[in-house]
Amino acid sequence: MENITSAIRIIPLEHYLFLCLALFSIGVIGVLFRRNTIVILMCIEMMLNSVNLLLTAFSAYRSDSSGQVFVFFIMVVAAAEVAVGLSILVMMKRNVDSIDINLLNKLKD
Amino acid sequence: MAFLFYLLSGIALLSALMVVLSKSPINSVIYLIVCFLAIAGHYILLNAQFLAVVHIIVYTGAIMVVFLFVIMLLNLNKTNEPHKSVLTKFMAVISGGMLFLVLIAAAKGVNEMIVANEFDANIGLVANLGKVLYTDYMIPFEASSVLFLSAMIGAVMLGKKDKK
Numbered sequence: 001m002e003n004i005t006s007a008i009r010i011i012p013l014e015h016y017l018f019l020c021l022a023l024f025s026i027g028v029i030g031v032l033f034r035r036n037t038i039v040i041l042m043c044i045e046m047m048l049n050s051v052n053l054l055l056t057a058f059s060a061y062r063s064d065s066s067g068q069v070f071v072f073f074i075m076v077v078a079a080a081e082v083a084v085g086l087s088i089l090v091m092m093k094r095n096v097d098s099i100d101i102n103l104l105n106k107l108k109d
Numbered sequence: 110m111a112f113l114f115y116l117l118s119g120i121a122l123l124s125a126l127m128v129v130l131s132k133s134p135i136n137s138v139i140y141l142i143v144c145f146l147a148i149a150g151h152y153i154l155l156n157a158q159f160l161a162v163v164h165i166i167v168y169t170g171a172i173m174v175v176f177l178f179v180i181m182l183l184n185l186n187k188t189n190e191p192h193k194s195v196l197t198k199f200m201a202v203i204s205g206g207m208l209f210l211v212l213i214a215a216a217k218g219v220n221e222m223i224v225a226n227e228f229d230a231n232i233g234l235v236a237n238l239g240k241v242l243y244t245d246y247m248i249p250f251e252a253s254s255v256l257f258l259s260a261m262i263g264a265v266m267l268g269k270k271d272k273k
Contacts (some may be wrong), residue, residue, distance in 0.1 A: 034186075034203065038176065039128070044151055056160055056179050059232070059233075060155040072238075078167075079172060082172050083264045084264055086175060090182075090267075099183070
C-alpha cells in the first residue's frame with residue numbers, strides 16, 4: 001500500500017494534466033475526423049474518460065474525495081448516454097440503412 | 110513507479126490514436142478497450158481502487174460489450190466507410206492540435222493553485238467513498254437512479270418497431 005501511494009509523490013501533477021489533455025484532444029480530433037457514427041460515440045467516451053482521469057488525479061493530489069464521487073456520477077451519465085445513443089443508432093440504421101453522420105444533416109432544417 | 114506511469118501513458122495515447130485511425134469499427138472497439146484498461150491502471154497508480162474496479166466493470170465490461178454487440182448486430186464491420194476529403198482531415202488535425210495548445214497554455218502553473226490537504230491514502234478506498242456517497246451525496250445518488258430509469262425507457266421506446 002505504501003508502495004502504491006508513493007506514485008503520487010514521484011510524478012508531478014502536470015504530467016497527468018498533459019496526458020489527459022492529449023487524450024481529450026485525440027477525442028476531439030476523432031469526432032471531427034470520422035464519419036462513422038459509432039466511432040464518433042467511442043471518441044465521446046474517450047473524452048469523458050480523460051476528464052474522469054483528470055478529476056481523479058486532482059482528487060488524489062488534494063486528498064479530497066469529492067472528485068472521485070463526481071467521477072462515479074460521470075460514469076452513470078455515460079452509461080445512460082450510451083444506451084440511448086446506441087438505440088438511436090440502431091433506429092437510424094433501420095430507417096436510412098446507413099450510419100453515415102452526414103445523412104443526419106436534415107436535423108438542422 | 111515513474112516507469113509504470115510512462116508505460117501506461119504511452120499505451121493509452123497510442124491506442125487512443127489507433128481508435129481514430131483504424132479503418133474498421135471493430136478494431137476501434139478493441140483499441141478502445143486497451144485504452145480503458147490503461148486508464149484503469151492509472152486509477153490504481155493514483156490509489157483509487159474503487160474507481161479502478163468500477164471502471165473495469167462499467168466501461169470495459171458493459172459499455173464496450175454493448176458497442177461490440179451493436180456492431181455485430183448491424184453488421185457494420187465493412188470497410189466501405191466513405192471517408193472525408195483530405196482537406197477536412199487536415200483541418201480536423203489542425204484544430205485539434207490548436208485546442209491542445211490552448212488547453213495547455215490555460216492550465217499552466219496549476220501546481221500553485223493546489224492547496225494540499227493533509228495527505229490521506231485512504232480516500233479512494235471503497236469504505237471511505239461509500240460513506241461519502243451515502244451521506245453527502247445521497248440526493249444525487251437517488252436522482253441518478255431516476256436518470257437510469259428514464260434512459261432505459263427511452264431506449265426501449267426508440268428500439269420499438271413502428272406499427273404503421
